[in-house]
Amino acid sequence: MISQLQYVGIPKRFLALFIDGLIQTFVGFVIFFGVSQAELAVKFLSYAALYTVIQWGYYSLMESSRARGTFGKMALGISVCNASGGQVSLQQATLRFLGKALWIVIFYAAIVIALFARYSGNPDSPYFVLAGILVIVSLLLGAVGYLMAAFMPERQALHDRIAHTFVIEDDDPERFVPQKIILQLIAIAVVARLLFHVIPGVPLTSGSTQTNQQQANQKTSVQSQRESNPPNQNSGNTPNQNSGNTNQNSNSNANQDSSTIMRCGVTEQLLPPSPNSYIDGDWKVNFAVGIESHQSVLRMKGATGVMRTEFFDKQANKPRVVLQAMKLKVSPNGIWLLGSNPIDEETKQATSTYSPDNIFVQRAPSGEFTAVNCDNNNNLSRVSIVPVNN
Numbered sequence: 390m391i392s393q394l395q396y397v398g399i400p401k402r403f404l405a406l407f408i409d410g411l412i413q414t415f416v417g418f419v420i421f422f423g424v425s426q427a428e429l430a431v432k433f434l435s436y437a438a439l440y441t442v443i444q445w446g447y448y449s450l451m452e453s454s455r456a457r458g459t460f461g462k463m464a465l466g467i468s469v470c471n472a473s474g475g476q477v478s479l480q481q482a483t484l485r486f487l488g489k490a491l492w493i494v495i496f497y498a499a500i501v502i503a504l505f506a507r508y509s510g511n512p513d514s515p516y517f518v519l520a521g522i523l524v525i526v527s528l529l530l531g532a533v534g535y536l537m538a539a540f541m542p543e544r545q546a547l548h549d550r551i552a553h554t555f556v557i558e559d560d561d562p563e564r565f566v567p568q569k570i571i572l573q574l575i576a577i578a579v580v581a582r583l584l585f586h587v588i589p590g591v592p593l594t595s596g597s598t599q600t601n602q603q604q605a606n607q608k609t610s611v612q613s614q615r616e617s618n619p620p621n622q623n624s625g626n627t628p629n630q631n632s633g634n635t636n637q638n639s640n641s642n643a644n645q646d647s648s649t650i651m652r653c654g655v656t657e658q659l660l661p662p663s664p665n666s667y668i669d670g671d672w673k674v675n676f677a678v679g680i681e682s683h684q685s686v687l688r689m690k691g692a693t694g695v696m697r698t699e700f701f702d703k704q705a706n707k708p709r710v711v712l713q714a715m716k717l718k719v720s721p722n723g724i725w726l727l728g729s730n731p732i733d734e735e736t737k738q739a740t741s742t743y744s745p746d747n748i749f750v751q752r753a754p755s756g757e758f759t760a761v762n763c764d765n766n767n768n769l770s771r772v773s774i775v776p777v778n779n
Contacts, residue, residue, distance in 0.1 A: 396544035408461030468559035488548030492531035499523035
């Protein structure tokens with residue numbers, strides 16, 4: 390039974406919030422298990438939006454159900470109620486969640502603005518100041534919003550005031566989470582994971598003026614690279630990669646001439662590399678297309694290189710070796726290795742059945758490489774890339 394509206398103070402509410410945080414962290418890990426750092430880098434906004442939807446389901450659906458609260462609140466014997474002590478509606482629970490998440494939304498906005506300012510190339514950009522102000526506002530809003538519960542007679546935080554809700558002691562032993570709510574939460578989690586892979590990344594560009602300059606610089610760089618390193622070079626010790634079937638080699642050349650790359654739902658601005666971006670030496674590059682393993686050796690020197698790839702061609706029903714010319718480009722999130730003009734090592738002829746590879750590489754602070762390959766047919770594969778005696 391609900392006691393006579395005994396309002397709950399900050400310590401118990403924060404302990405419930407801590408328990409809920411542990412639960413959400415575990416659930417988020419399970420839902421997004423296997424997502425690489427490279428994907429997160431180009432889909433940060435999608436991840437943040439979908440994770441917010443998952444949080445909405447957890448708080449709003451449970452607080453408006455017969456559970457009258459989250460697992461953390463149930464564990465501590467407290468619940469959310471309306472002014473008369475009854476169960477809150479879904480609309481009230483949603484409004485309460487939005488009031489609670491307001492500071493997080495402002496904080497995310499500050500991060501996006503700061504990244505935009507960073508990639509603009511202007512260290513004195515006023516957007517840095519705006520981002521800093523928003524961070525301070527968000528943290529103050531979050532702190533004041535929760536701490537005001539210590540001073541309100543009915544122990545209401547800001548989000549409780551917005552939604553006209555209260556957090557009270559609830560010793561009802563018959564509280565439970567309806568099966569329907571559990572199924573709805575599972576459905577939200579599954580849909581969120583699927584949407585994460587469907588929604589394209591939203592990279593932050595650096596402004597039209599700089600982009601035009603990048604285009605001019607890149608075209609000049611590409612022409613000089615073509616003159617000094619023809620795409621049909623052949624080397625037995627060179628690397629290769631992915632085989633997403635059937636694609637025109639002209640598509641690869643379009644990648645080189647453009648200042649952007651659009652692959653697997655991601656659009657990225659590309660720049661000529663600086664010497665600091667070079668990955669000179671030999672690299673083992675392994676990935677799979679379906680069940681077919683591709684084992685490659687990549688040899689890079691400056692902004693160009695060659696990749697030699699061995700794989701089993703299921704269409705020809707025999708092993709094949711393909712050579713590709715590779716070109717290095719940099720983006721705000723990492724480096725791209727763009728393949729072009731794949732050559733069959735046996736026939737020494739260009740092959741139209743092998744789709745050129747586009748490998749995106751990042752290096753974590755630990756020194757570990759994270760890479761994905763998205764060929765010109767938009768076949769996405771995870772890549773293992775390790776140096777060979779470099």
